[in-house]
Amino acid sequence: MMRLKQNGAVTLLLVSILLIGVLIVSLGSFKTTFYQIKRAQNEVQARKDHWIAEGGLECGLSVMIENSSTAIPSDLLDSCSNKLSSLDKSSDNANILVSTVNRTSINKEILFSNDSGLGAIQAISALEIISEDIMDVDPELSETGSNGVYECVAVRFFDSVTHTKGTGGSLTTVSPPENAPSDFSGCKEAVTDLSESATITASGSNPSGAFKSDYVHDTNLNGFENYFGVRKTTDNINALKSNEYEVINLLETDSHGNTVHVDFDSNTNKYVGKECSTRINDAFSAGKTNVWVVGDCVVWHPAINIVDSAGTITPRSLVVENGIFANGNASVFDGAFYHLNDMSVFEDISGAENNTDLLADSWDKLPATMDYSSLVKENSTYIANASFFPKGGIFLDSIGGLSTIKGSMNLDYRGDYNPHDEPVEIQWKKGSWSDF
Incomplete structure (x- = not known):
């Protein structure tokens, strides 16, 4: 009887070790999978932020054209999407429009040219x-x-x-x-x-x-x-x-x-x-x-x-x-x-x-x-x-x-x-x- 009990314990120990090994391998592969999922989610969010920011630039340009602006106004954010955290002119160049969403920031320079000389x-x-x-x-x-x-x-x-x-x-x-x-x-x-x-x-x-x-x-x-x-x-x-x-x-x-x-x-x-x-x-x-x-x-x-x-x-x-x-x-x-x-x-x-x-x-x-x-x-x-x-x-x-x-x-x-x-x-x- 004692011999039979000892044989079962060894088998259980071996099975447990194998299961732990499989679990470790599985967790390691899941970590890589979770990393890839998180990376994909971050990439999707980054692209969403980018295109929302791009939409902010286009919105700002449209507002200026609609109102025949002669310079970038400081209240564009009020006229465009409230999802934008910032839409304003650059502090370094007054003709650069900057659109920021979360950590994504893009900008474009705007040309203002008058239409003088169109005809007497x-x-x-x-x-x-x-x-x-x-x-x-x-x-x-x-x-x-x-x-x-x-x-x-x-x-x-x-x-x-x-x-x-x-x-x-x-x-x-x-x-x-x-x-x-x-x-x-x-x-x-x-x-x-x-x-x-x-x-x-x-x-x-x-x-x-x-x-x-x-x-x-x-x-x-x-x-x-x-x-x-x-x-x-x-x-x-x-x-x-x-x-x-x-x-x-x-x-x-x-x-x-x-x-x-x-x-x-x-x-x-x-x-x-x-x-x-x-x-x-x-x-x-x-x-x-x-x-x-x-x-x-x-x-x-x-x-x-x-x-x-x-x-x-x-x-x-x-x-x-x-x-x-x-x-x-x-x-x-x-x-x-x-x-x-x-x-x-x-x-x-x-x-x-x-x-x-x-x-x-x-x-x-x-x-x-x-x-x-x-x-x-x-x-x-x-x-x-x-x-x-x-x-x-x-x-x-x-x-x-x-x-x-x-x-x-x-x-x-x-x-x-x-x-x-x-x-x-x-x-x-x-x-x-x-x-x-």
């Missing part, structure tokens, strides 16, 4: 130029490279530009511009010197020997943003009128509830051609720098006469909204001009689609002494039949409309006359992070 005249409407004498456009330069290479854009257009030559007429872009910098060596490409009739259309065709590269066809032209520095929305238009402009409303409601124009003479069924220019002159003379006119603006007597003293530049803005603009007198305006039309306001809702009966009715009300019958077309919205060349540029925003400039012109364009900040192009600097 920017036209969403079709543009017709009738030169009865010399028409000169002196553009503001936009540097496009090193060694003094500049773009010299006279007109940036969305639809088309037509030049009709009168007796002795011509259309020329001044080169070199009068205020060219000392390193100016010439315009990037040829500029227009036109003494013939020609048309450049939305297709971008340039008749040989006619319009040159200083007339730029731009299918993405956003005159509103180029002028005001903000997006063209109803809210932004209302905010500008409420907060920044002296509003002159030429439309009133009579005792019968009908909308009437304050410049309209019911005896002659014509505009007098006085109220718009008189109120504009009075507002600017009273110290206002931004004036917004609502309704048809007919300038006859008196002319618009807002002039700076020699050697000074006073930024001013004149906007005419939802009405024709007709200038029949030699007007001077040291400021920037914007003509804004929602063409639907001229449609007769009882007529066919795109009916412009109400637009034609506005032109029919011009004073008899302003005979524009040969100039008015079905879609005419702007006619300057006498000198009116705002030094801060002419912006013609009537999509589907026609703007006509007739006579002579010496448009010495300077963007400094526009009180609104130039729009800023915001983009990542190539090579500042990973470019694919």
